Amino acid sequence: MTPSRSEDLKIEITESPKGARIYTLNGPLTLRTLFDFQTLARTDHVAPVILNIAGVPYMDSAGLGSMIGVFTSCQRSHRGFGIAGVTERIRTLFEVTGCNGMLPCYDSIEAADAAIHRS
Numbered sequence: 865m866t867p868s869r870s871e872d873l874k875i876e877i878t879e880s881p882k883g884a885r886i887y888t889l890n891g892p893l894t895l896r897t898l899f900d901f902q903t904l905a906r907t908d909h910v911a912p913v914i915l916n917i918a919g920v921p922y923m924d925s926a927g928l929g930s931m932i933g934v935f936t937s938c939q940r941s942h943r944g945f946g947i948a949g950v951t952e953r954i955r956t957l958f959e960v961t962g963c964n965g966m967l968p969c970y971d972s973i974e975a976a977d978a979a980i981h982r983s
Contacts, residue, residue, distance in 0.1 A: 873897035874919075875904060880977045884944065885911040890919030893927030905934045913938055914976045918949025928961060935967060944980025948973045 873891040880886055885908055891897060905913070913934060923931075931947070938945035947969045950958070958964040970976035 871897065873901060875901055877904065879911070880914065880973065882977050882981045883911060884914050884977055884980060886914045886916055886973060888916040888919065891921075893917070893920050893923035893930065895924060895926035898927050898930045902930050902933070905930075906937070909937070909941055910943075912944030912980045913946075914973055914980070915947045916949050916973055917947060917954060918951065920949075920951070920954060922953055923957065925961075928957065928963065931967065932963065946970050946976030946980050948976045 871892055871894075873889060873893060876888040876890075878886045878888070887901070887905065889901065893901065915931060915934070920927075935945050945968060947967055948971070950969045955964070955969075958967060958969070968976075968979070970979060
């Protein structure tokens with residue numbers, strides 16, 4: 865079954881002033897929608913990564929797993945990683961799953977960019 869148009873995940877990739885790759889996600893991050901995100905995130909192994917998820921209304925365990933996968937990839941390659949735009953619903957998911965202490969979350973893209981570029 866394919867996702868309906870209202871369930872599509874849109875991904876915009878930009879670069880921060882400090883050189884981080886910003887993935888702005890809009891739409892649900894679920895098993896049905898995460899494959900494009902995973903493919904894009906796996907092909908980039910150089911720049912630090914900021915996930916802007918302010919436009920993600922919900923995610924399932926597969927979506928959370930894909931974010932953790934990007935985080936661990938960044939750790940392995942010694943790249944910075946941060947998440948910005950965490951909604952209350954996603955914050956609750958992080959708390960329930962125990963990921964809130966593991967995944968570095970910031971109030972804004974600028975705060976994430978500054979944090980991942982500290983020496």
